[in-house]
Amino acid sequence: MLRLLIFGWLVHLPAVSAAVEFAAPRQVDERRAAQVGLRKIVGRHLWLYTDLRPSDAVDSLPVVFDAAVPLWAEYFQVDMMQLRNWRMQGFLIQDRAKFAAIGLLPKENPEFTTGFSIGNELWLVEQPSDYFRRHLLLHEGTHGFMAKYSRDTGQSGDTGPGWYKEGMAELMGTHRWHDGKLRLRVMPASRAAVPMWGRIKLVREAYRAGVSLDLPAIMNFNKRRAFSTNEYAWCWAFCQFLDSHPRWQAKFHQLPKHVGEQRFNKRFRHDMREEWPELLIEWRAFVAALDYGYDNERMAMQHRSISPVTEKATTTIAADRGWQSTGWQLQAGQEYQVTAKGRYQIAHDGAPWPCEPGGVTLKYHEGYPLGLLLGAWRSTANHGFSEPIAIGLAARLKPSDDVVLYLRVNDSPAQLSDNRGTLSVSIRPVAD
């Protein structure tokens, strides 16, 4: 059954037939809590019990939580008036025994490893990184907020299939906290900005090892067992991809309305039925290029209507965008000559490089010269999207399937915005 749930695309998770019931937060005996060495940090929307010594990072957690509430409210379109009395109770734990001694661990999951939440309560195991401690708080807080949202909107209290429930918690967990200001749903700019988080690294490693996951596999993660860090990484990546993609974010932002529905995945597939082939292709291209600071708006693919290449054709490619369709349909077994010209500018790590389609051979990104013209094909038969190949100033292509050619210049997906200019690219069939 488990195999079917994980790998069977047509098999959906068992339905949640009744509303999910949550107990009210437990009453904490403050005197006994103090006796075992716990203290209470009070915010408006979070009361946090901890055995950690006072520090700015720990004691500001309720302030961070309070700053998240209006951001969650905005995303889920909840009136803040409805939240004025909403509060979660949290436990930040260094020594589990102290919490166990007075019954403050979750009965449902006393062995949780990092974080856990149910109803309006959450638990966090102390982390060595200030970023990741806050991340966990926001992750578990998102679960609490979504559970309340689900109940308050007349839904079951369920918060979606595993990919959505955990992906949203991770999406809202990736944050920036600076000068008392909080931003959620932040694409981390660098590894140093998110110590211990590691989701991008896991996806990149999986891609390089040839074990990337496709969307149906992610959508069928089984949430009735603890997620692996790999599963968290894929759920985050999928939600981040949809949330920031210019073409799909509007539909993605409608999903909370259905979060308690049994047929959430089926509905999502149905809503996306027309774009599904593009979604699969763009997901594969996203995974292939994912990196810190990935600019999804600029990297979003540009598709166009296609026609077979029977004579010379020319198109323009922008240096500051991701994959752009040429609209050229290439026939299996036919050879084509592609040539490119133009001068444009690639800015990389703050330095502008004047560039031609052969690239800047002093600087490399992902194994190719910076600014080099890259190609990839989309199969017209099976929604496959190839690995990038070098085109440069000229190349001969002979696809083994019918394909559509896509082009872009080689640069970090985080550094497209300061590129300038265009290339002119031509193609012609080569006579036998």
Ligand SMILES: [Zn+2]
């Ligand atoms: Zn979670």
